[in-house]
Every structure is written in C-alpha cells, then in structure tokens.
Amino acid sequence: MTRSPRLIHLSHEHASALKLALAVRALTPEDPSALPAVAQRIRDTFERELSAHFEEEEKHVLPRLEAAGRTELAERTRRDHERLRELADALATPTVEGVRAFAAALTAHVAFEENIVWEALEPGAGMSFDPDAI
Known part of the structure; x- marks a missing residue:
C-alpha cells in the first residue's frame, strides 16, 4: 500500500530507530x-x-486515531512511548539487561506502528491522513 507523504517521513525515522536497535544489539x-x-x-x-519523533506522533497522529475511534491503538502507542522513555532514562545506570530491553522494546514498537498503526491511517482503512495537517 502506498504511504501518505507524512507517514513516509515518519517511516524513515522508524528505519533509523531500527538501525539503532540493531546497532545496540551488535554493541551490547x-x-x-x-x-x-x-x-x-x-x-x-x-x-x-x-523524543521529537514521539512528540510529533503524540501531537498529530494519535489524536487522529482517537477521532476515528481507534483509541486502543493510540493508547498502546502512548504506553510504548512511555516505556521507551523509562528504559532510556534507566540507562543512566547502564546494565546489559537494560540495553537489551531497550533494543527489544524499540524493535517491537516500530513493528507495531508500521504494521498496525500506519495501516489504520491509510485511506483504504477508512481514514484519510492529511499530510498537510502536520
């Protein structure tokens, strides 16, 4: 399915996040x-x-999900973001387990957004994502 221009931008940021997760796994x-x-x-x-990526999604993407009645997707995304913030903060005192937990959580979150959230935002899913609205 073709991605809306704004989702493509966010997907590129997801690709960078996955590269970080893979690099972290290799560097653990x-x-x-x-x-x-x-x-x-x-x-x-x-x-x-x-951090900026999460803020952008929370400001622009999640309200659209909620307006379309997809509150469960918005709520999970917020929980994922909060968990990732906590895991990153916890690395002020580094542990191998903490590094691995962050990499696993980031990978799972990106897969969730790319495969479930973005699909729900596409026009074929009954929602039109206006790229000029962000």
Whole structure:
C-alpha cells in the first residue's frame, strides 16, 4: 500500500530507530567496561531523535486515531512511548539487561506502528491522513 507523504517521513525515522536497535544489539558488550558507552549512545540518540519523533506522533497522529475511534491503538502507542522513555532514562545506570530491553522494546514498537498503526491511517482503512495537517 502506498504511504501518505507524512507517514513516509515518519517511516524513515522508524528505519533509523531500527538501525539503532540493531546497532545496540551488535554493541551490547560482554565486557562491562564498554557498557557505559553503549548506554550513552542510546540516551543521546533518544534525546536527539526519538523524543521529537514521539512528540510529533503524540501531537498529530494519535489524536487522529482517537477521532476515528481507534483509541486502543493510540493508547498502546502512548504506553510504548512511555516505556521507551523509562528504559532510556534507566540507562543512566547502564546494565546489559537494560540495553537489551531497550533494543527489544524499540524493535517491537516500530513493528507495531508500521504494521498496525500506519495501516489504520491509510485511506483504504477508512481514514484519510492529511499530510498537510502536520
């Protein structure tokens, strides 16, 4: 299905998030001395990219889902965002488990949005996503 222009932009950001998750998995150190650098990379990327992405979705996408009666999708997205914020914050004290939990949660969240939320926003799903509204 063809994506609306605004969803394409957000999907490109999702691709960057998946690259981070894959890189984090590859970098998860067996050597605990490398753990602070991995955790800091996650926290920096979260602050620089993911935080703004989440805010944009919460401001523009989730209200459209709610208006269309898809509150369950909006609520899950908000819960996912909050969980990812918590996981990133927890990495102020890095652990291998925390790094892995963040990577797994980010991967699952991106799959949920791409495969379920975006499909619900497309015109064929009964909702028209106006790319000029954002």
